Structure formats: structure tokens, C-alpha cells
Amino acid sequence: MMAIVQKKMGVDRSIYEMLQMVSCSLAETKHLGELFAKPNNNIINELDGST
Numbered sequence: 001m002m003a004i005v006q007k008k009m010g011v012d013r014s015i016y017e018m019l020q021m022v023s024c025s026l027a028e029t030k031h032l033g034e035l036f037a038k039p040n041n042n043i044i045n046e047l048d049g050s051t
Contacts, residue, residue, distance in 0.1 A: 011036045 002015045002022075011018060013036060021035055 005032060009033060009036065 002018050005011065006013070006015060006018060009032065013021075018036065025035060
């Protein structure tokens with residue numbers, strides 16, 4: 001499903017990054033375009049432990 005979203009929306013992030021962002025924002029109601037348009041590097045670094 002993420003691959004379809006990535007292709008249709010032209011998201012320039014890996015599917016892994018997209019999944020991490022979605023999992024971190026499950027409690028929020030946001031449009032996917034808004035979620036993937038922002039630079040959310042802190043979320044990905046925090047989950048990877050590479051802060």
C-alpha cells in the first residue's frame with residue numbers, strides 16, 4: 001500500500017521512512033500529503049536510535 005501511495009503522490013522518501021512516519025502519527029488526523037511533505041527527520045532518527 002505504501003508503494004502505491006509513494007508512486008501516486010510522488011513521495012521522495014523510502015517506503016521504510018514513510019511507514020515510520022505513519023506509525024508515529026497514528027493518533028493524529030492528517031492528510032498523507034501533509035505528513036510526507038514536511039521534513040520529519042527527527043522522527044526517523046529517533047526510531048532508528050541515530051540521534
